[in-house]
Amino acid sequence: MVTHVRIAATGVSPLAVAGTFGLLAAFLSLTAFLAARNVLGDVPAVKALGVGPFPAAVAVVAGALDLPSALAIGVALLLDGAAIHYLYGESPRLSAYITLIHVVVTILLGTVLFGLLILLGTLPG
Numbered sequence: 001m002v003t004h005v006r007i008a009a010t011g012v013s014p015l016a017v018a019g020t021f022g023l024l025a026a027f028l029s030l031t032a033f034l035a036a037r038n039v040l041g042d043v044p045a046v047k048a049l050g051v052g053p054f055p056a057a058v059a060v061v062a063g064a065l066d067l068p069s070a071l072a073i074g075v076a077l078l079l080d081g082a083a084i085h086y087l088y089g090e091s092p093r094l095s096a097y098i099t100l101i102h103v104v105v106t107i108l109l110g111t112v113l114f115g116l117l118i119l120l121g122t123l124p125g
Contacts, residue, residue: 021053021060028052031109032080035102036088047087051102054079077103 029052036043055076062072080102085095 017060017064021056024059025052025056027110028055028080028106031106032084032102034109035098035105036084038105039094039098039101040088040090043088050087051080051083054083 029048029050032051033043033045033048036048058072058076058079061067062069062075077099081095081099084090084098084102085092088095088098090098
């Protein structure tokens, strides 16, 4: 069965999409490193660089294809957990725990950074 996929026609340039993907992947790699370091102790930062692009790609594709958020979050969490499991070589249970910590760290750091951005936007002058 062939279904038609509707791509959101917003007139966004490919450079903007690539920049969004790159910044989101870098942010998610940073938070993956913080989560793994919190759970496992001293870990190489290079491994976290392989974690961030997967959920970032899901976010960009879900936004471009106008997919449901619940589906995108579920797929992003599964890919995040699989990447953590593969790259760090931990048990599935510990990988799930690192993924949970990654979600928490991402939400907390994202909220703080977004709040700072809002505050900077309200500066007088």
